[in-house]
Amino acid sequence: MTQGMRLPEAKAFVAEKLGVSPADLSDPVIMHEIREKLGLGRITTFEISHPTQAVAIESKFNVEEVLGVPVNSVRRFEERRIGPAQRGR
Amino acid sequence: MNSESRFPTRMGDGELVRMTRSEIRADLEAGVEVAVRRAKVPPLAEDELEHLLDIYASPARFTGVDIGSEVVLSFDGSGMKTIASRREDLQIYEQWFGADTIELHHVDYSFKPVKAIVPFEAQEMHDVLLRTVAPVQYGAQPNLGLYSRPDGPVPNWSELLPLGRIAEARAAQEEAVPMAVKDMVYVCEAMWEAGADGVDFDTSAAAGDADFQAALLAVEEVRRRCPGLGIEIGMSGEFVLGMHGEVEYDGVRLAGLWPADQMRLAAKAGATIFGPVVNVNASKSCAWNIARTCAIVKPCVEQATIPIHINVGMGVGAVCMTKYPPVDAVSRASRACVDILKVDGL
Numbered sequence: 001m002t003q004g005m006r007l008p009e010a011k012a013f014v015a016e017k018l019g020v021s022p023a024d025l026s027d028p029v030i031m032h033e034i035r036e037k038l039g040l041g042r043i044t045t046f047e048i049s050h051p052t053q054a055v056a057i058e059s060k061f062n063v064e065e066v067l068g069v070p071v072n073s074v075r076r077f078e079e080r081r082i083g084p085a086q087r088g089r
Numbered sequence: 090m091n092s093e094s095r096f097p098t099r100m101g102d103g104e105l106v107r108m109t110r111s112e113i114r115a116d117l118e119a120g121v122e123v124a125v126r127r128a129k130v131p132p133l134a135e136d137e138l139e140h141l142l143d144i145y146a147s148p149a150r151f152t153g154v155d156i157g158s159e160v161v162l163s164f165d166g167s168g169m170k171t172i173a174s175r176r177e178d179l180q181i182y183e184q185w186f187g188a189d190t191i192e193l194h195h196v197d198y199s200f201k202p203v204k205a206i207v208p209f210e211a212q213e214m215h216d217v218l219l220r221t222v223a224p225v226q227y228g229a230q231p232n233l234g235l236y237s238r239p240d241g242p243v244p245n246w247s248e249l250l251p252l253g254r255i256a257e258a259r260a261a262q263e264e265a266v267p268m269a270v271k272d273m274v275y276v277c278e279a280m281w282e283a284g285a286d287g288v289d290f291d292t293s294a295a296a297g298d299a300d301f302q303a304a305l306l307a308v309e310e311v312r313r314r315c316p317g318l319g320i321e322i323g324m325s326g327e328f329v330l331g332m333h334g335e336v337e338y339d340g341v342r343l344a345g346l347w348p349a350d351q352m353r354l355a356a357k358a359g360a361t362i363f364g365p366v367v368n369v370n371a372s373k374s375c376a377w378n379i380a381r382t383c384a385i386v387k388p389c390v391e392q393a394t395i396p397i398h399i400n401v402g403m404g405v406g407a408v409c410m411t412k413y414p415p416v417d418a419v420s421r422a423s424r425a426c427v428d429i430l431k432v433d434g435l
Contacts, residue, residue: 001163001190001224001226001286001287001319001321001361001362001396002286002287002317002318002319002361003361004356004360004361004362004394004395004396005396006393006394006395006396006433007160007161007396007432007433007434010396010433022157023156023157026156026157026159027156040222041222043184043185043187044184045184045185055222056219056220056221056222057218057219057220059222060222063222070317071286072281072284072285072286072317072318073218073219073225073284073285073286075284076218076282076283076284077284
């Protein structure tokens with residue numbers, strides 16, 4: 001949505017990055033496993049406990065890294081994070 | 090006596106009627122004919138009409154695209170405090186409905202009223218982004234009418250036009266455009282700084298050609314200031330109403346533009362998604378409406394350089410004009426748009 005890519009091109013791009021076929025992207029069985037493996041965030045309605053899995057903004061850091069596409073909220077998170085230099089250490 | 094089987098199907102107002110395959114076929118042909126005559130588009134091919142007939146002459150409650158042919162769904166106005174807070178509703182859209190994208194919006198849904206509360210809206214956007222994974226848009230309407238009296242400062246062109254005061258009506262619209270552009274850019278920039286993935290200029294051109302001009306000018310400026318922001322322009326009708334009649338963008342007169350030309354200007358301004366609209370004729374069948382919709386929008390999708398997310402919802406894209414559109418009508422219209430038009434999303 002930020003790159004203005006037509007759908008076939010976008011599906012091929014994402015599939016290559018994830019190591020799956022474009023048709024796999026809409027297969028919930030395959031994608032649940034891929035998302036878990038890469039920490040991309042999942043539908044966790046029926047999984048009561050998943051404390052070590054990436055969720056929400058954590059997942060978006062992984063999405064950005066896996067796809068190599070900047071995610072605005074992740075960039076803003078990094079900007080706002082106070083690093084050791086700003087703390088005067 | 091006609092011995093053909095009758096299939097349950099819908100009228101544009103949602104009424105369930107029973108029509109034969111021949112009657113549905115006749116409505117499909119009539120819908121295409123109207124599109125060809127009015128929008129000067131090519132007719133649908135015979136195999137496309139047959140495919141539409143197979144989709145609509147069926148008693149199935151639900152239909153869908155082939156496995157692997159799924160498209161992206163973007164939403165105008167998901168998360169409306171229906172169940173909980175806006176942010177919790179957006180989490181529900183993502184986690185329970187499996188939404189591809191979600192959209193934060195204020196219930197007033199126009200940029201002008203949002204301007205006054207943008208710090209709170211941007212904070213809400215910030216909070217939503219921390220809790221979700223799906224891309225988040227902020228949506229609102231350009232809604233140029235809000236800049237005319239009694240809601241805004243400029244004379245009301247809708248009152249001036251019936252009085253024949255054309256020059257004054259045009260001047261009022263020209264005066265309103267920069268005000269609307271300024272407000273839209275202000276809100277979008279605040280959302281970009283909060284971390285939004287995209288903005289949605291929804292129901293663009295609702296107040297006519299000057300409204301569309303304002304949206305395009307705002308998109309151009311937002312693209313310049315926020316280079317990585319997704320920008321969706323969703324339209325309000327199949328052709329741009331000439332409330333002014335002479336306003337232009339990039340040297341093109343906006344009044345009377347159909348989806349293919351609208352898309353070209355949206356892409357030129359810097360949009361990354363374009364949402365064409367074809368309004369429903371409530372007194373015709375959904376089959377008539379889908380044929381008209383597909384014929385009008387097909388050149389737009391074929392010539393597109395950016396993703397096309399056609400509007401398929403209450404009263405547009407061959408979905409019935411009812412508060413709770415039946416899933417048989419929604420799924421048929423959605424499948425038809427994917428199969429025939431090859432849209433990128435809905």
